[in-house]
Amino acid sequence: MTDQPAADEALLGPAEIRELAAGLDIRPTKQWGQNFVIDKGTVRKIVRLAGVGADDVVVEVGPGLGSLTLALLPQVRQVVAVEIDRRLAEQLPKTVETMAPAVLDRLRVVQQDALTVTELPDPQPTALVANLPYNVSVPVVLSMLQRFPSIEKVLVMVQLEVAERLAAGPGSKVYGVPSVKAAWYADVRLADKVGRNVFWPAPNVDSGLVSMVRREPPRTDVPAAQVFACVDAAFAQRRKTLRAALAGWAGSPAAAEEALVRAGIDPTLRGERLSVHDFAALAAARAAPSNA
Structure with missing residues (x-):
């Protein structure tokens, strides 16, 4: 494993993020809910709370410019990055090759909409770790858990309100459809809260980290x-x-x-x-x- 100081050298900061975005003529869009993480401490925290290690194959939805990808690659067996934006999908391997060439062979990029992807390259993912676009976060999590039963654990960053709904229990004011459906697949908890200043552009809401550990469904006699x-x-x-x-x-x-x-x-x-x-x-x- 790469120790933290060495890994830190390969992480993206605010200047690198803006430089990459300018080079690709990318302006974060509300349509795809793009908010790029510019804080190195936040991506380190996500990897730590995800509990992933050398045997894990991580599917990352919406890797963007590669902030979280670069933090994951030294720690896991493989990262399968699912990116809908062609420019971002093509740039990601180049960024990794420049900043962390020793782990480039651990990266696989799938240029596709995460809501429609039905197949991923082998080996199959054991974890979902992602900074998810706010507008599709719940459907992405639920569809990934449904389509890829090999996923054993999840750590996603989503809008705080969504995080609280996913983790809510019966009787809570925010308990609803996402809460129940997530609980069908996994034990769910709110792992941490994240402020707005770790993103570019800064969203107008706070974020939350949701941890999910898959377990058997409550019943097997009903689909x-x-x-x-x-x-x-x-x-x-x-x-x-x-x-x-x-x-x-x-x-x-x-x-x-x-x-x-x-x-x-x-x-x-x-x-x-x-x-x-x-x-x-x-x-x-x-x-x-x-x-x-």
Whole structure:
């Protein structure tokens, strides 16, 4: 492993980031939610909190100009960088070759939209570590966990509000669809908060680091898609009782109540009171043959 002082020499600072962006005529766009990390301490923190090591294959979504990539490469077996912007995808290997040539062979670049990528080069990723564009952060995390079961751990930087939603538990004011779906795949926690001044350009919101460790789903007798359909329905009308909110999903209010009772759930509760285990039990109860 490269020690920290040596690794620090290969990290990008504010001047290098701006120079690279100017050379590529790149202006960060809101369309792709681009905010480049310019703080070396932040990328070191992300790598440390990710808990990745020499055996890990990391998929990094939206590597941008390479701030986090350069911090990851000396520490892991391989980094698979998924970048939608062609100019950034083509520049990344050149930046690594210039700043850290000894680890260039550990980099693979996939120029594709992370929301549509279905295959990654072998070896398959064991971790997702990324500074995610705010506008697609939740879909990216959930789709990566769904499509690549080899991913065992996640450390992503997202908008703080999104981070808090992902890590929220039942009963919390910010508990909702992302919270439940993330909990289907993993144990989720808010690992740290990040200020605005570590980015260029500085966003108008704070960020958060979300840690996820994959575990077995709550149940194996009901597909995730069925559980997620139930979750979506419950939170689409979150002020209504579950009996009313799930009427469309179940076929009628009576059918919703029957499924809720069979799952051992009070039909007068609202969706924010249910855990992922409750939603899984409810989906299973709805799918099971009725005794009526």
